[in-house]
Amino acid sequence: MGLRENAAAAAGRTLKTDELLDEMAADRVVEEPAPAPDPLADYEPGDDDPDMVPVHLAWLRVRREIRAIAKGAEYNERGTRYNYRAADTVVQYFGPITLKHGVNVLSHRVEATYGSKQTKSGSTMRECSVTVTYHITGPKGDVLEVQSAGEALDTSDKSTTKAQTVALRNLLLNNGLIPTNDRDPDADRLERGAEVPVRSAESYRDEIVDPKTSPGRLQQIGYELSNLRMLGLKVKNETGDMETLDSLGRRIYAERTGGGQ
Structure with missing residues (x-):
């Protein structure tokens, strides 16, 4: 009796049984785990939903x-x-x-x-x-x-x-990486004649009335104007009337957020 037969006999099995087990193992198909379902598979974006970007x-x-x-x-x-x-x-x-x-x-x-x-x-x-x-x-x-x-x-x-x-x-x-827009602490060390550029009231007006300017950005503009002490400056608004930047910003913000309704 060979080594394989002896091992099978010691375990209480026959060689035929071991051969049958080997054949069953060879025929067994290992199933891969099913992939997790995609939570966005049936997603249909609505009008107010964000872009599906990374x-x-x-x-x-x-x-x-x-x-x-x-x-x-x-x-x-x-x-x-x-x-x-x-x-x-x-x-x-x-x-x-x-x-x-x-x-x-x-x-x-x-x-x-x-x-x-x-x-x-x-x-x-x-x-x-x-x-x-x-x-x-x-x-x-x-x-x-x-x-x-x-x-x-x-x-x-x-x-x-x-x-x-x-x-x-x-x-x-x-x-x-959000800056404060405060004056650079090293600005006082600039050479004589150097100036820190400041945005004009008209450039702020143009950004405020721009339809692409978001309500969040309008709030930021308000903080910037307050920091620069420019809220009281008057500019021509979208209808040609004179209006302070503070009033213009608040009015446009209310219109875009529904606060004026």
Whole structure:
């Protein structure tokens, strides 16, 4: 009896049984797992739906519409004063434009650490530092994974929420590469006679009345004009009447968002 017969006998099988098993194994067809169904297979775009483009193109379109966000908020407490871009302001810019282009910004994972600090008055503040992993999802469902960090102090139970809010603001500003349109800090070091170019009131008027200018961009123009102290300048509007840039921008914005109805 050969080695194969001995092995089969020791296992309580016959050679014929082993040969039959070998034939069955050879005839067995390995089935590949069925591909996941395409969630957009039966999708029919509506009139207001975004273009079905990859996420990196959709995010680029968002960036094109958000040209700048000025430092419109002011901190002035305990002898410290500075201007900054508030989280709510940043979200107000990004919210309608990401919606327009079918972009979602979703927190995927939050890693938090905590500590405590004493204030000068002796009270204890809870400190939270977070690293948040976000998924920027495009209209087709593909994803960009990015991270952002935030820190916050609070005397009660809101330090985690505040830290995540800061992380979201940093994500939108940093990954959107959004400038402030503030004067360059090095501008004072330019050679004598050099001037920083400033847009004319008429150029702002032309952009405001342009039908292609989105409501989000109209809001940005308002911040820019406020920063440049140009809101009160009068220009000829689309009907030839004199109107301030502030009034013109508010009126056009209301017309395009239905606020004037």
